[in-house]
Amino acid sequence: MNFDFSDDQKQLRDQARKFLAEKCPPKAVRVVLDGQAPYDRALWKGFAEMGFLGVAIPEEYGGAGAGHLELCVIAEEVGRALAPVPFSSTVYLAAEALMLAGSDAQKQAWLPKIASGEAIGTLALFEGTGNPSPKAIKVEAANGVLNGTKKPVADGAIADLIIVAARTGSTGRDSDISLFLVDAKAGGVEAKALTNLDPTRGQAELTFKNCKAEPLGAAGEGWSILTEVLDRAAVLTAFEQVGGSDRALEMGRDYALDRIAFGRPIGSFQAVKHMLADMYVSATLARSNSYYGAWALSTNAPELPEAAASARISATQAFQHCSKNNIQVHGGMGFTWEFDCHMYYRRANALALGLGSLSYWEDQLIDRMRKRNAA
């Protein structure tokens, strides 16, 4: 047994952290936050050059073929630095869906472009309020074309490749749903950028009007593929959340050591110490659950669905908890635009929603635990 990342993986983490510290300081994040660019193009190019985009993509499709543990390590650093790039939508969602369900031709067409940073990808799943469910999908696919509207779609306005969940049946079963692949440049899709809670990552409304689409995976298999894509993305996102939690904790700790009140560093007051200790506890539990998810993801273990839901819930709670209390430790300063606290708070609350909210994942976890207990 060895429940830790290897030395090589830790080295990759250090490398990614160093790169991001240099290329993605808070002021770079703020350029996107302030709306001066939809994402950090230079950083994205750097990601491609460093090999971060294709780390889990097999070599035959232009990637490094290293694996998902390596991707987890990078995701953690992306979360720590709040990197304002379409990493999660491209790598965790589009690339994973292609690797899971794509034909060889589809993989050949798109995975090398993703690995090289040439193509941004996303998954168009949601249609307004509510959690992932086959019944909520109204966008229709018939005769090779899509019609309907998706929102919100993460990075939808800048995506080149869109994976769309669409309705191909009306039996009321999961098998009504199929997945499609859309080349955004081929026409038939209209994108509108939407204002959102965390402007460092864009959200869009996509309207498909007789948009040409090719099937991804077998007809009627869409929902089961989607569930697996969401599980995989949940583990990877959990690492972003763990990275963000740790950084928020560090910011709070550093401030508590520097800031003097009543003649003492505020970090010497038990009320503040205990708040920071509780942040450490939630970040640690999330990290451990995420490691378990990483193991299940990298080995494709039957435990993956349960591990993914645990990692997702635990990391969502931790990042919300740490980013919220980081502001509290900072007091009034934490509430200002100038301090970086709100950027973590925004990201935490946006990440909490992107793959379906907590209630969706709680449902998933309980169902999966019941299934295991019944087995």
Place this chain on the structure above:
Amino acid sequence: MNFDDTPQEAAFRSQARTWIAANAPKQYEDELRATSLGRVGLKNADILQVAKAWQKKKAEAGWACLHWPKEYGGRGSSPIERVIWQQEEGPFGKLSGMFIIGHGMCGPTMMAYASEEHKRQYLPPLASGEKVWCQLFSEPAGGSDVAGLRTRAEKRGEDWVINGQKIWTSGAHYSDYGILLTRTDPTVPKHKGLTMFFLDMKSPGVDIRPIKQASGHSDFNEVYFTDVVIPDSQRLGTVNDGWNVALTTLMNERMSIGAGVATGVPELFDFCSNLMLDDRPAIEDRNVRSRLASWAVRASGLKYTSIRAISALSKGERPGPENSIGKLVAGPMIQDVAAYALDLQGAAGVLSGPEAELAGKFQAMLLRAPGTRVEGGTDEIMRNIIAERVLGLPGDIRVDKDLPFNQVPTKGRN
């Protein structure tokens, strides 16, 4: 990152499994499996005798105190082998409860400070369960502030004479020996005037009085010392260096980590699967699912945190203060889980006894949990440890730190 046994670990596991299958007291298996926190005991047998018999069997076959050196009754196993043993021992591991303090704290302290002759004399019967040990640290005036203790040890010839009182001493009523922290110099600051000993609990002048707990059980005791004589050869460490010896003991408490800390979650999950609420299983209720999921991820988080710690240990790292997290998370959780299980039963949650087995089970947890949150350091002390020793925040202001102990105020209000 993997959970697979190495060939060596797999061989150890299969050897352990075979031996346990052939030797464990199977007649108690179901009852032990159903035992949850706060309800240790067997209906038709004396649990101490059953535990001692199982421990003796293990010791004779070389399965006792796995991590101890062989010459003192152990096996010299790796941390991962300890975990494998725990996994294989399953519910029979609950029988080790009364030996935890002896094996986890007293034994290692003896190993660090006792003479070689004493180690060979006292450790093997401790490993085999023949002799039970307790730890005499806490006092009415020194709970979280352990160094504030007042039990005196005075030198008289080659002996020491002990007077004073200890409290919260787990298992003192069935213990044969104890390690005892005393004050030997009240004129210096509190941490500098302490000395550690070990003693025979049957010595004249030792008076053990069980404390009836909130649960109605008596697991702890008050222990009074009246002119108890301890030979100087039973001193552990040098005179007035007892605080450092105590720190060794407390450090070793952290070594007793395992992958199976009680959280109450499996019990709650079963309970919610079976309880009918508004004509359907409680587990189908949105609110129940949400609460259950939150606790379940805390429990799994703890489990994988301890597996990470064991991985680190097996690479030669020392267990650090971050291991305080286990008790800090599990203690309050058991309390909340138990209260929630009762809440789900409505007014009937208040009943116990033979007609209300389920409620009774969670009531026992509820009544034991406050103790879990206090023993070995309160939640607040655990948070201080994490804040100060893991996160590097300043220590609490301790106004008595440099004051001679006999000048430390003893009352808040006059």
